[in-house]
Amino acid sequence: MSRAAEKLLNEEPAKRILLVEDDTGLQRQMQWALDPFKMVAAGTRNEAMRIFEETGDMRIVILDLGLPPDPDGASEGLIILDAILSNAPQTKVIILSGNADRAVAVSAVGRGAFDFISKPIDVDVLKLIVQRAARMFELEEENRALRAFADRRMPGFVFGSSQMQQVAQTLERVARTDASVLILGESGTGKELIARALHETSSRSTAKLVAINCASIPENLLESELFGHERGAFTGAIKQTLGKFEIADKGTLFLDEIGDMPTALQAKLLRFLQSRQFERVGGRTTLTVNVRIVSATNQPLDALVKEGRFREDLYYRLNEIRLELPPLRDRDGDAVILAQHFRNLYNREHSRNLRGFTKEALVALQAHKWPGNVRELENRVKRAVIMSDGPMIAATDLELVSDGKLRNLNLRDHMREVESALLREALAVSDGNVSKAAKLMGISRPQVYNLLGVHKRRA
Ligand SMILES: Nc1ncnc2c1ncn2[C@@H]1O[C@H](COP(=O)(O)OP(=O)(O)OP(=O)(O)O)[C@@H](O)[C@H]1O
Ligand SMILES: [Mg+2]
Structure with missing residues (x-):
């Protein structure tokens, strides 16, 4: 790597900024x-492209169109512009042009220059343009980052954590299959949302998702709700x-709420899952349907099975995949x-313009234990958007108290922690053998010794 590029990386x-300009006086x-x-x-196309590659994606490039071997034309500059934008379309390229080739400069903007x-x-004007380009890059990057959180095929399913990343991966994999999925989680963690995402991303999405809440329907009606009934099957079956x-x-x-399904119905559901067949209440014809079963509960289903309150055989049928x-x-x-997601959502829904959260509010959001999970968070933000005097949502608007500090987001601190944990694990697995640990970690023995020293000093 060239020294200039190396220096810039610091x-x-x-x-x-990468400046592509052959006039050294102007460079200075x-x-x-x-x-x-x-x-x-x-000063040349080759040099420019090499530095652009070496330094990774450069945000801002100032580009003189007239470079040797074509200092009076624009051919070199335009090739660089195209090469940069096809590699890294987010780059902000600012064109320097002689008065004569103003038309070419305008066409360069048409090709994607900033x-x-x-x-x-006029250096003051140039400085303004550069600042505007930097700001634009930042805004676009923020946007990209926010969009990356939400999978395009699962609109409304918002997360950034590795814990939910794993859930999303499993979801994506099982959506394609017909396996029965059991979704477990505390109240308000998004079980219904996930069930819908599962349906929407499956090949069944053109057909219906039909939901039934086993806890809210009286036992004697639940069977008919699930399997239907014939006329005259019972009083009122007109x-x-x-x-x-x-x-x-x-x-x-x-x-x-499958955990609330009455025992008698559990047997009938099991029969359906085994044979895919059933009869309507009061009916004699055996019917067959092709449905995929997704069930959810916030109850500890394993424990209910042990206590004999939920059929073990049914549990295994529902639990082919567990999320x-x-x-x-x-x-x-x-x-x-x-x-932030709910702030945007309710800003739109209630035509409000809350711009963000105060620092105290952010601290409070991070510190709160969320017994009601995402539903509680959604309700608090919704109320805050409606009630807050703005422009920022304060901790009191969320009815939360703020005491502690913002969570430590320092990357180096977190990397050190991961490093130290991996080191301990690698040494444990290899029974203290440094060569083996080094191999497991994909680093050299001296590097292991080095890490050992670092983490011992810190301990
Ligand atoms: N990851 C998420 N992204 C965006 N919204 C979410 C997310 N998880 C949950 N929600 C929202 O939170 C609310 C509660 O979610 P949901 O009803 O799916 O929870 P649940 O686990 O079924 O709760 P309960 O056990 O009480 O039935 C819904 O409005 C849902 O849209
Ligand atoms: Mg629910």
């Missing part, structure tokens, strides 16, 4: 004028009625990410 990414002048931005200069400025250069199983044919049946939703307090960073 600078904050937001402050780096701009370096001085654009402080505090730090510049690396290139802006242009004509020579002789006409034939389809059950949820039939309505969900070719789609998904979501059995919510466990961690409580919100165990999802690193998600409280703040979700809070």
Whole structure:
């Protein structure tokens, strides 16, 4: 790597600029004028492209169109512009042009350049353009980061934590299959949301998702709700009625609060799961449907099985795949990410314009234990958006108290922790053998000794 590129890498990414300009006098002048931005200069296309690759994605490039071997034309500059934008379309390229080729500069903006400025250069104007480009890059990056959290195919399913990343991965994998899925999690962790995402991302999404809440329907009606009934099957059965199983044919049946299903019905559900067949209440014909079963509960189903309150054979049928939703307090960073999501949502819904959360509010969001999980968070933010005087949502608007400090987000601190944990584990697994531990960790023996020293000093 060239020394100039290496030096630039020590600078904050937001402050780096690549200047492509063959006039060394102008190079020096701009370096001085654009402080505090730090510049690396290139005089030719080859040099420019090499530095661009070596330094990784450069945010801002100032590009003189007329470079040797075509100093009076624009061919070299335009090739560089195209190469940069096809590799890294987010780059902000600012074009320097002689007065004569103003038309070319305008067309460069049409090809994706951020802006242009004509020579002789007014450095104050250039400085403004550079600042605007830097700000634009930042805003776009923020946007990209926010969008990356939400999987396009699961709109409304918001997360940033590794814990939920794992859930999303499992979800994606099982969505394609017909396996029965059991979703477990405390109240308000998003079980219904996940059930819907599962259906939406499956090949059954063109058919219906039919949901039934086993806890809210009286026991004597639940059977008919699920399997339907014939006319005259019982008092009040004045006409034939389809059950949820039939309505969900070719789609998904979501059995919510499955832990509350009465024992008698558990047997009938089991029979259906074994044979995919059933009869309507009061009916003799055996019917067959093709439904995928997704069930959910916030009850400890294993414990109910042990106590004999839930059939073990049914439990295994429902539990072909298990998705466990961690409580919100165990999802690193998600409280703040979700809070921003709900702020945007309810700003729109209530035509309000709350711009963000005060520092105290952020601290409180991170510290709160969220016994009601995402539902509690959603309710608090919704109320705050409606009630707050603005422009920022304060901790009191959320009815939370703020005492502690913001969670430590320092990357190096966290890397050290991970490093130390992996080191301890690798040494344990290899029974203290440094060579083996080094191999497991994919580093050299001296590096292991080095880490040992570092972490011993810190301990
Ligand atoms: N990851 C998430 N992203 C966005 N919204 C979420 C997320 N998880 C949950 N929600 C929202 O939180 C609320 C509660 O979620 P949901 O009803 O799915 O929870 P639940 O686990 O079924 O709760 P309960 O056990 O009380 O039935 C809903 O409004 C849902 O849209
Ligand atoms: Mg629910």
